[in-house]
Amino acid sequence: MRTLKELTRPNVWALKPYSSARDEYSGVEASVFLDANENPYNTPNNRYPDPLQRELKALIAPLKGVKEENIFLGNGSDEAIDLVFRAFCRPGVDNVVAIDPTYGMYQVCAEVNDVEYRKMLLDVYYQFKASSLLSAIDENTKAIFVCSPNNPTGNSLCRKEIESLLKRFDGLVIVDEAYIDFSSSESLLKDLDKYPNLIVLQTFSKAWGCAAIRLGMAFASPEIIAIFNKIKYPYNVNRLTQEEAIKVLQHPETIKGWVNTLLEERARVMEEFVKLPCCVRVFPTDANFFLAKVYEATQIYNYLVSEGIIVRNRTNVALCNDCLRITIGTKEENEALLEALKKVEVE
Ligand code: PMP
Secondary structure, three states: OOOHHHHOOHHHHHOOOOOOHHHHOOOOOOOOOOOOOOOOOOOOOOOOOOOOOHHHHHHHHHHHOOOHHHEEEEOOHHHHHHHHHHHHOOOOOOEEEEEEOOOOHHHHHHHHOOOEEEEEEOOOOOOOOHHHHHOOOOOOEEEEEEEOOOOOOOOOOOHHHHHHHHHHOOOEEEEEOOOHHHOOOOOHHHHOOOOOOEEEEEEOOOOOOOHHHOOEEEEOOHHHHHHHHHHOOOOOOOHHHHHHHHHHHOOHHHHHHHHHHHHHHHHHHHHHHOOOOOEEEEOOOOOOEEEEEEOOHHHHHHHHHHOOOOOEEOOOOOOOOOEEEEEOOOHHHHHHHHHHHHOOOOO
16 A cells, blocks of 8 residues: 555645644533634524534444444535545545446546546446456546445445455555445454455445434544544534434334344335336345336336326446436335336236
């Protein structure tokens, strides 16, 4: 791996971060806080939240089998994706490589930050070869993005190829595991110490049922996490979010129950879906959604909208012609979808 200094934008490396009042004093012994220009009334929302979310990280660390200094928390994992560009990629000079198709925010963040985004098409099984991604790199490639299970295809990527990337690429490898809780494949988190160039992304938005609170996680070496912390907004995770996440983390068995129910429903819905006259095929999935090829995706999408049922039309995405991406909902929601689709006639 290139050194972290070589990978980091020189201005970020040299930056002296903003030091907030809560950074400078974070002890609990004091009882009079006149340091942060807060209003003394309207407790507890009057106080700035912990900028480093220590209580929350102390709960997440044992759950994920990592140390607190391996964790960055952000306003959704989208924040961590954006920080990768802001921390490491020089606008107009550096580039990143990613699989295609995949989650759209990598490209949006690249473009916002004026960073070239190099896409490498997956194969017909929606898999990639490390050598193919590596053929797209040059000396200005700072990061490679992979997503496993992948969105919108749903499948997990071949672990051997991801590990091959981690070993052979001397820049950062971001593995987005937003859907890992639904997957039969193991997370790469256990290998965090083995690969200093690995950044794993996870989120509270999917299995944890907390998309509205906006809480994403990035796991990486303490040195990479320190760079994220240096450039993030001082209070990037608000108090209400921290408090709600702490509450949710007390009940991991509830989340396990949801995941099991969704996995059962996924199997049932997919089995029913292939029997529909409008279905061409469903693709194997490891996520809480599946991709289905249908006859005339756009017509079916519009018909479902008219029935008040919204799925994602992916027909214009690479390798996803005539494909709909279908999230697994409650049993009733899934039934409504299947019943509506049974009425679709195919010539
Ligand atoms: N990664 C992937 C692969 C996703 O599909 C999504 C959301 N659709 C995200 C990240 C963003 O998650 P968050 O809500 O944590 O920003």
